[in-house]
Amino acid sequence: MLLIGLTGSIATGKSTVSSLLSAPPYSLPVIDADQLARKVVEPGTPGYRAIVGYFGPSTPDLLVPVSESMPVDGPDGKGRPLNRPALGRRVFGDDPQVRRDREKLNGIVHPAVRWAMFSAALRAYLSGARAVVLDVPLLFESGLDRFCGTVLVVAVRDPAVQMRRLRERDAHLTLKDAENRVMSQGDVRVKARRCELRGGKGRGVVVWNDGGREELGREVARAWGEIERASPAWWSWGLWACPPAAVAVAVWSFWENVRINRRWAEMEARERAKI
């Protein structure tokens, strides 16, 4: 089964692309890390308890407020849900303390998300899926790209397009909140370069999304064409039918990705040295 890692930065169009890929003619199963990240911090989970324990004392509005429809102990007695915008204000931004808090939150949420993704991917494999899309905003940062046969980066060339779409979609965000969120995810054009470094043959494909929705549809079709040429259906079914060969290919692909990441880290170090 081909693992397609789908990433980008905030509001560059990942969800739009993943809904195109989940519909005909592609009809691919999608595992959405943002959705899983919500599930693993629902009241009653270990993630919820860890967040309340760490952020609760210093964040008075960490939980949604008590109201007629929201009892003190939450709807099912497991606690009130997290007030996500309030937690977002604690962790999105560039200030050193904010960065530390973001790392703390990542340290709580990411291991649980990785485990949930692994079980979802295993279920997709057992159900005979030929490929599965892992929609992960922090694919490179979390190292999950090493497990993917293909990485798709959804990118815009013009940062103003990204900011406009973000503010249109999330009208409740102030300009400062929006800027902090964009800043917390790094420059998408750098992610596009990193994707291109994975080389041709469908290993890394950039979907450019500065234009309208029709143009995006054409970009997705082009990207899928590249992926299919590199990993045709007969190859996927062959691997599915022969698990030892699938394991060997997965190990080889992981190793290849580790080498690509080393090359990228060296390039970054050289560029930093030039500055």
Ligand SMILES: CC(C)(COP(=O)(O)OP(=O)(O)OC[C@H]1O[C@@H](n2cnc3c(N)ncnc32)[C@H](O)[C@@H]1O)[C@@H](O)C(=O)NCCC(=O)NCCS
């Ligand atoms: C801070 C939280 C509560 C804010 O929730 P809210 O509903 O307001 O925003 P949402 O989750 O939709 O995220 C908005 C955008 O920020 C991105 N984002 C989320 N967390 C992070 C993070 N830790 N670092 C960088 N970007 C992030 C999302 O991918 C998305 O593009 C939430 O984002 C969270 O729990 N983040 C930590 C988990 C995480 O890293 N999720 C990303 C996928 S694993």
Ligand SMILES: Nc1ncnc2c1ncn2[C@@H]1O[C@H](COP(=O)(O)OP(=O)(O)OP(=O)(O)O)[C@@H](O)[C@H]1O
């Ligand atoms: N080509 C396009 N033309 C017009 N609007 C678009 C286009 N692509 C995406 N959008 C809109 O831009 C907004 C951001 O897109 P989307 O939600 O897909 O981004 P995302 O990368 O998944 O964001 P997030 O990381 O915040 O989840 C949405 O309102 C979406 O409808």
